[in-house]
Amino acid sequence: MKEARPLPHYLVQRYHGWKATAFTENKAWYKRLAQDGQRPRAMVIACCDSRVHVTSIFGAESGEFFIHRNIANLVPAYKPDGEQHGTSAAVEYAVNALKVAHLVVVGHTNCGGVAGCHAMCSGHAPELEEKTSFVGHWLDILRPGYERVKDLPEADQIHALEKQAVLISLENLLTFPFIKAAVEAGDLSLHGVLHDIGDGGLLQYDPELDHFEHV
Amino acid sequence: MKEARPLPHYLVQRYHGWKATAFTENKAWYKRLAQDGQRPRAMVIACCDSRVHVTSIFGAESGEFFIHRNIANLVPAYKPDGEQHGTSAAVEYAVNALKVAHLVVVGHTNCGGVAGCHAMCSGHAPELEEKTSFVGHWLDILRPGYERVKDLPEADQIHALEKQAVLISLENLLTFPFIKAAVEAGDLSLHGVLHDIGDGGLLQYDPELDHFEHV
Amino acid sequence: MKEARPLPHYLVQRYHGWKATAFTENKAWYKRLAQDGQRPRAMVIACCDSRVHVTSIFGAESGEFFIHRNIANLVPAYKPDGEQHGTSAAVEYAVNALKVAHLVVVGHTNCGGVAGCHAMCSGHAPELEEKTSFVGHWLDILRPGYERVKDLPEADQIHALEKQAVLISLENLLTFPFIKAAVEAGDLSLHGVLHDIGDGGLLQYDPELDHFEHV
Amino acid sequence: MKEARPLPHYLVQRYHGWKATAFTENKAWYKRLAQDGQRPRAMVIACCDSRVHVTSIFGAESGEFFIHRNIANLVPAYKPDGEQHGTSAAVEYAVNALKVAHLVVVGHTNCGGVAGCHAMCSGHAPELEEKTSFVGHWLDILRPGYERVKDLPEADQIHALEKQAVLISLENLLTFPFIKAAVEAGDLSLHGVLHDIGDGGLLQYDPELDHFEHV
Numbered sequence: 001m002k003e004a005r006p007l008p009h010y011l012v013q014r015y016h017g018w019k020a021t022a023f024t025e026n027k028a029w030y031k032r033l034a035q036d037g038q039r040p041r042a043m044v045i046a047c048c049d050s051r052v053h054v055t056s057i058f059g060a061e062s063g064e065f066f067i068h069r070n071i072a073n074l075v076p077a078y079k080p081d082g083e084q085h086g087t088s089a090a091v092e093y094a095v096n097a098l099k100v101a102h103l104v105v106v107g108h109t110n111c112g113g114v115a116g117c118h119a120m121c122s123g124h125a126p127e128l129e130e131k132t133s134f135v136g137h138w139l140d141i142l143r144p145g146y147e148r149v150k151d152l153p154e155a156d157q158i159h160a161l162e163k164q165a166v167l168i169s170l171e172n173l174l175t176f177p178f179i180k181a182a183v184e185a186g187d188l189s190l191h192g193v194l195h196d197i198g199d200g201g202l203l204q205y206d207p208e209l210d211h212f213e214h215v
Numbered sequence: 216m217k218e219a220r221p222l223p224h225y226l227v228q229r230y231h232g233w234k235a236t237a238f239t240e241n242k243a244w245y246k247r248l249a250q251d252g253q254r255p256r257a258m259v260i261a262c263c264d265s266r267v268h269v270t271s272i273f274g275a276e277s278g279e280f281f282i283h284r285n286i287a288n289l290v291p292a293y294k295p296d297g298e299q300h301g302t303s304a305a306v307e308y309a310v311n312a313l314k315v316a317h318l319v320v321v322g323h324t325n326c327g328g329v330a331g332c333h334a335m336c337s338g339h340a341p342e343l344e345e346k347t348s349f350v351g352h353w354l355d356i357l358r359p360g361y362e363r364v365k366d367l368p369e370a371d372q373i374h375a376l377e378k379q380a381v382l383i384s385l386e387n388l389l390t391f392p393f394i395k396a397a398v399e400a401g402d403l404s405l406h407g408v409l410h411d412i413g414d415g416g417l418l419q420y421d422p423e424l425d426h427f428e429h430v
Numbered sequence: 431m432k433e434a435r436p437l438p439h440y441l442v443q444r445y446h447g448w449k450a451t452a453f454t455e456n457k458a459w460y461k462r463l464a465q466d467g468q469r470p471r472a473m474v475i476a477c478c479d480s481r482v483h484v485t486s487i488f489g490a491e492s493g494e495f496f497i498h499r500n501i502a503n504l505v506p507a508y509k510p511d512g513e514q515h516g517t518s519a520a521v522e523y524a525v526n527a528l529k530v531a532h533l534v535v536v537g538h539t540n541c542g543g544v545a546g547c548h549a550m551c552s553g554h555a556p557e558l559e560e561k562t563s564f565v566g567h568w569l570d571i572l573r574p575g576y577e578r579v580k581d582l583p584e585a586d587q588i589h590a591l592e593k594q595a596v597l598i599s600l601e602n603l604l605t606f607p608f609i610k611a612a613v614e615a616g617d618l619s620l621h622g623v624l625h626d627i628g629d630g631g632l633l634q635y636d637p638e639l640d641h642f643e644h645v
Numbered sequence: 646m647k648e649a650r651p652l653p654h655y656l657v658q659r660y661h662g663w664k665a666t667a668f669t670e671n672k673a674w675y676k677r678l679a680q681d682g683q684r685p686r687a688m689v690i691a692c693c694d695s696r697v698h699v700t701s702i703f704g705a706e707s708g709e710f711f712i713h714r715n716i717a718n719l720v721p722a723y724k725p726d727g728e729q730h731g732t733s734a735a736v737e738y739a740v741n742a743l744k745v746a747h748l749v750v751v752g753h754t755n756c757g758g759v760a761g762c763h764a765m766c767s768g769h770a771p772e773l774e775e776k777t778s779f780v781g782h783w784l785d786i787l788r789p790g791y792e793r794v795k796d797l798p799e800a801d802q803i804h805a806l807e808k809q810a811v812l813i814s815l816e817n818l819l820t821f822p823f824i825k826a827a828v829e830a831g832d833l834s835l836h837g838v839l840h841d842i843g844d845g846g847l848l849q850y851d852p853e854l855d856h857f858e859h860v
Binding site for chain 3: 663672676683701702705710716721735749782849850852
């Protein structure tokens with residue numbers, strides 16, 4: 001692997017700062033976490049977006065959340081076809097091996113993935129529909145969400161689609177037999193929230209009202 | 216999506232704490248990030264493990280890192296077959312759309328995914344070899360790494376395989392034509408590090424010495 | 431005291447979150463509580479166990495409950511021998527100085543202390559019977575409870591002993607002359623409850639029926 | 646135990662509110678905590694005072710903190726004399742059985758126990774010096790602290806003694822051989838803080854400066 005390069009100095013410097021402060025304050029706990037293994041209470045599925053900081057928003061401490069991040073916080077439907085499904089693997093490990101109690105899908109506003117999906121589905125992004133586009137194929141997961149929002153006033157569609165990225169994922173989660181079983185047994189609960197990047201808001205999906213409300 | 220449940224109160228409480236402190240202190244910047252979009256300097260690929268806090272270790276601020284997290288921080292090889300590849304999509308978006316300057320693969324010790332791969336490849340985890348195991352199929356990405364470490368003394372194999380999870384991913388990254396091109400053009404650099412959960416250490420891969428050294 | 435270390439950052443962060451939200455919303459009341467002193471309505475005696483949250487279960491607000499927590503929520507019998515008795519001191523202060531109206535002993539299921547007492551009394555924990563074991567000596571308070579349950583079917587003994595940890599404590603409370611006097615004068619009432627960690631249940635002791643009933 | 650009375654209705658009512666909301670939201674986690682046992686990260690030693698809400702201040706969730714509360718958050722020195730020492734038992738269990746990583750002594754302002762100790766040591770509370778006073782004997786633990794503050798201006802003595810209640814406890818903790826060993830092995834760290842009831846402040850002891858600083 002001759003192309004690897006030394007870590008940029010600013011990251012090394014920050015790491016040393018962390019080691020001398022946060023790590024040192026907590027080293028007994030980190031040692032214990034290494035020895036005894038993790039026992040996270042919840043799995044969080046969030047977007048890769050650099051502005052979505054679930055660890056900050058939820059004050060995540062080492063050992064608390066099993067976190068999967070992908071483009072647009074999407075979960076595909078259950079499809080045990082022997083292919084590699086990273087998201088499905090993460091969900092399977094969290095629920096079956098770690099036995100997390102909560103599964104939280106965190107969507108967000110201003111999502112490039114959601115905007116890309118909207119452009120693609122409305123015919124404005126042919127490059128995403130090419131066979132070689134990984135992003136395009138990935139965003140296909142959200143296509144059923146586009147069908148639900150495409151008749152709204154155009155100005156509302158993107159925001160509605162951000163919510164669909166949460167709802168479609170929750171719906172797809174329930175297509176996994178082990179998730180459905182855990183939910184029915186009271187061993188797991190599902191949660192859907194939407195984070196507003198600009199105003200710092202947090203909305204959660206309320207199934208009674210069938211919409212997102214501020215927490 | 217009638218199965219969604221209200222967010223556990225402790226998360227709501229922590230969120231309100233964050234909103235009243237960190238968000239309030241930075242709201243001008245967060246507003247700007249929402250309006251102007253993200254411009255992350257680096258993409259980080261790390262494990263979902265709850266004990267791996269790249270945001271802490273690298274002092275990540277909102278907007279700095281595009282973060283993809285999956286089981287065992289693995290990247291599959293380039294395979295434009297029209298299927299859904301979440302990791303490939305994340306990498307494609309980071310390099311082609313966001314034009315990140317660095318791509319850092321962060322492995323870690325005590326990784327359940329790596330241990331699972333070792334058990335599977337050495338014949339001790341038949342459940343991971345079943346067709347329906349998402350985790351097993353995902354960990355197949357690391358199988359070539361097992362081949363490289365299987366003749367080491369048994370006590371050393373797991374730790375060596377944790378390093379292979381970083382190296383295989385880096386090697387697979389270079390199979391993506393757009394990554395190879397960006398690296399050759401000097402627009403992107405690749406980095407591989409291994410974080411020690413218990414002692415807080417950070418090692419990086421040095422291609423001259425062909426091994427991992429403390430930063 | 432040169433060994434003291436800085437508070438772990440996650441606690442500092444949570445504190446600042448509390449300060450900016452719950453404290454700020456209530457600062458007039460907290461100021462008044464500081465100036466006028468506390469006037470709690472009840473004393474609660476509960477276990478140190480991290481899963482027993484009396485403040486949550488009873489929605490405790492600042493100033494409401496004088497809370498003593500020790501291993502297995504035990505109260506020793508009255509013994510004015512000039513030695514240091516932390517539990518007796520707490521009870522004396524609550525009843526004589528603060529004049530609380532209620533004294534509630536909160537037991538719980540899955541109690542490590544009760545299980546330890548059972549192991550010790552049935553001869554399976556010799557380490558707790560050593561002279562240097564503080565835990566063993568403390569659990570001696572519950573030994574009379576073991577005598578009452580040891581002839582039950584083995585599978586029922588631990589749960590019965592959890593209830594005895596509440597009853598023995600209530601009985602011992604009445605050996606304090608000032609408690610007996612306050613109870614007889616109608617200035618104080620005693621209550622015994624058992625909290626089920628797993629199913630969230632709450633049972634209270636009913637002296638008519640001589641057993642614990644769901645509230 | 647014929648003197649036990651039904652739980653006051655307001656507590657039953659609040660319990661049912663908790664059961665229907667917080668418990669229901671988290672029942673999968675609470676079930677798991679019951680099955681797998683607790684693994685608290687820290688032990689907190691705080692005062693019984695109804696105005697000291699460590700669970701609020703530190704956002705304590707079920708399973709996080711092993712909490713011992715006694716009058717004036719005092720820890721006696723190590724004394725394995727075969728008598729019942731509830732505080733020593735709690736500390737022994739937390740460090741040796743639960744292997745907590747942090748031990749935090751939380752003092753507070755406006756402490757009735759500290760004021761009582763000051764009155765007793767300065768000769769103004771003869772009732773606390775009687776042989777039958779449990780409170781007086783308990784507060785003897787803090788007597789060495791009085792010796793250190795008695796020559797300060799009188800207006801400063803009480804506040805200084807509140808800090809001594811934290812420091813004396815930390816010093817006494819180190820007289821326990823198993824605590825000293827755990828601290829030296831890097832398996833445990835000690836922390837001392839003082840909470841201001843009225844203004845919501847939090848100070849921590851800094852051994853470099855030998856005084857308490859705002860966090």
